[in-house]
Amino acid sequence: MSDEVFHDPNVPQEDYLSGLRLARRDFLLKSGLAAAAIAAAPTWLQSEQAAAAIKASTSVGAVRDPIAANAVAAAKKHSGFSMGRVNEAGPQALDDKNFSGPLWEKLTGIKTNLTEAPFAQIRTKIITENLAKSGALDSVEVSPAWIPDFADQGVILPIDALVRKNKAQATVADLHPLYRALARYKGKTWGFFDDGDVWALYYRKDIFANAKLKAAYKTKFKRDLRVPRSWDEFNQVAQFITDQMAPKVYGTGMGRALGNPGNQFYFFQQFRANGGRFFNPQTMKAEIANAIGVKTMNQILLQNKASPPGVEKLDFVSGWGLWLQGKTAMIMAWPPTGRISENISQRDKAFSFLPKSQIVGKVGYARVPGQNGEHAGAFIKCVMATSENQDAAYLYNQWATSPSISLQRVMLPYTLRDPYRISHYRSPAYKKLWKGADQYLVTLAEAANDAVLDLSMSGAGDYANALDRAMTSMYAGKDVKEALDEAAREWDSITRKLGVAKQRASYANFLKYPGATSKNTIRKLGQAIKV
């Protein structure tokens, strides 16, 4: 890297966006073309991955995956059934459309009737269908944070008896220990975990290796430039890079738009790394507006300061756009970031909404500063209690999440499913996807060892929304303490409404999960996985 990385004061700050405008146009054009191409040419049958999945589901001997094969054998009696599914709109749904859905139909004769919805509206859709008792949905994607509400209100079925009946107990042993716990609630299993959504830090190796930048950093801070290990260091490094390189490159830049991806994730992550807890477990008074909360918010605001202009309204995918075009030096994000950085996903037309990566081979992986990355969102495959064919829905879930089939699914170029099984992290096939994939898998496993979980308790959606709103008001200039006090009052009001005693029990249950706080992560419980 040459001198050109340094800031040219004659370039207006927003001129760096010319590339992004093209990306947007590119997105609009290509997404239309992609939809047509995908609908017209389902080439999944030719794919190596589909062949491997079929082999694992039907063969005998070493390649046979008994969990997948048992599910297929048992599901054949439901041939002709049309199974209602809901999945996240866009790339995630392509799994159902292009891979799992056609494959399952070929193997069992069960058709998939897919409904697509944006992440937050999946919850809405499931609740609506449950209230209406329509029976339209059979197998559904449920975020772990929704499990307590869905289980308590009888929306989803516990599957322990079905797991025993279909001899699928072994499927759990291969999960990363963090994910083994997430489908459990009140002593029962509510579905099959299916998406390792842990956040990690993705950084530009070339920028951190730049000699001039390193020298300038050392001169200014009297220590070496390195990948940040604490939040204060992250802010310092991000601001330093911005000061030196903007508008060509900014230190960081993550989508902060209201509800997209949901600012609570950022707060939850850093607040607990800073030692915070959400409630007083006895009184259930919210504790987000204390000194730790204020410190966390101020750190987040400093990240915005080191980011490109307008980041407060940038959605998550636009944040990816900046990253892929080399406009940001570090981002904290979901695992697909590693794949899209190497253009693995953009090989597929479905991903043409993202620009081609200009940073191939330049990306390094690390745990987020403070080490405790958020396990944000994710999915568990569950069976709707109102399903008219619960057995078929369960068997599909067992098959799709079995070790062999799930490995193929997390390797699909399209979709956003992320590795979550120990066998995924160790898979030789995955490691061959790109140079550095082995390090990527090691980082994901390590990140899961230290991960903290989304708040998963009754009313989780309400608490998250109140915090998300408060954070966007702070981005717009509201006083941090005042906005956090307001959010805390709103949390207290939600708690009162749902019942303090009920919420106390629900929070106590949440605290039992590994990763509920930074003090009881998988690593601190002595269950860390080495890959």
Next chain:
Amino acid sequence: MDRHIRWLLVTPAVLIVIALTIFPLGFSLWVSFVQYDFTLGPEHPWVGLDNFVENWKDPVWRASLWRTVWFSLSMVAIELVLGMLLALAMLRPFRGRRALMTLFVIPLFISPVVVGGFFDLFVRRPYGIANQLASWVWPGTVTIDFSNDSPWLYIVLIIADVWQWTPFMFIIILAGLAAIPDTLYEAADLDGAKPRQSFLFVTLPLVLPVVLIAVTFRLIDAAKLFDIIFSLTRGGPGTDTYTTSYYLYQQGFEFFHLGQGTAGAWMFMIMLTFVSYWLVRRLLKPLEEAA
């Protein structure tokens, strides 16, 4: 026999009205007096006025009400003035009038969600071109965060609504203006009235009933402002652009606090009914006086 056939013929229509209007209305009234909340369980105990009180105690609801009032009033006032000016400009034939009128009414045919999305793309940094356009007319580089900073985000919301609905005012007022007989203007002219006096003492009084109709429709519609908020700001930052409709949507269909959301909808409907009643009274007053 004829009498029975008569009843038989209207029965399907009556059943449809009961099924699609009266039953949902009655059901929603019941929902607003019981606990109907996904997070609180499947039982629906009677809670009296609690759902109404919950809304009233919520500062977000109260702020959204006031915001709805001033949004509606300012939007409709601007639309009225612009609609009147446009109608006056388009009253007399001139070359290109038809083409211009067609252009003016196009926004009316666009879904408000699309209008919100369009303005979002227009103003959102870093993609939107709003700052670039502003930089052409303002000295220096303009870097306003139109979709996040107060008062700009309110201005953008109002402009989006005005852009879409001014044509509605324009069409109605133009129809009213066109209906005024030329003979009245000729008489005013003979009496020595100047153009300003003709407008104040001939045009305005005669077009006023039509203007009142347009204002009534627009006020009721603007009070329900939802789509543009949904696609442009999603109520943010914070709750700064929550309107009552957006608040109720979120309570009902995002959080599934259906009891509270439905009670809020009833409260809002009653308030709107009072406003509509007052406006309709004003509308009918000249007719009643004439009778």
